[in-house]
Amino acid sequence: MVSGCNTTGVLNATKLCYVGKARIASIKVFGTGSTAGSITVYDSSSATTSGKKVVTKMYVGASTAPHNYDFDFHGAIVAEGIYVVESGTIEYSVEFF
Secondary structure, three states: OOOOOEEOOOEOOOEEEEEOOEEEEEEEEEEOOOOOEEEEEEEOOOOOOOOOEEEEEEEEOOOOOOEEEEEEEEEEEEOOEEEEEEEEOOEEEEEEO
């Protein structure tokens, strides 16, 4: 049997991506090269960051070439959900089980 995971698809705004316990497989971050931005991923079941655990922060700087990053999270567990705060002009996707 082939196993797979869920994906948020490519997003470019702050979003509550999933509510409930999950395992993060990977997070992908994309930039055009001329744009910069960052994402902060929270273990949160609502669109709030107050008192919530920061899972990771990622930054993509502006340069002359596009950036495509794929960060492996080895199934890191979030207890409440996946809330991503995006700033700047980048795109991202979260793959999770």
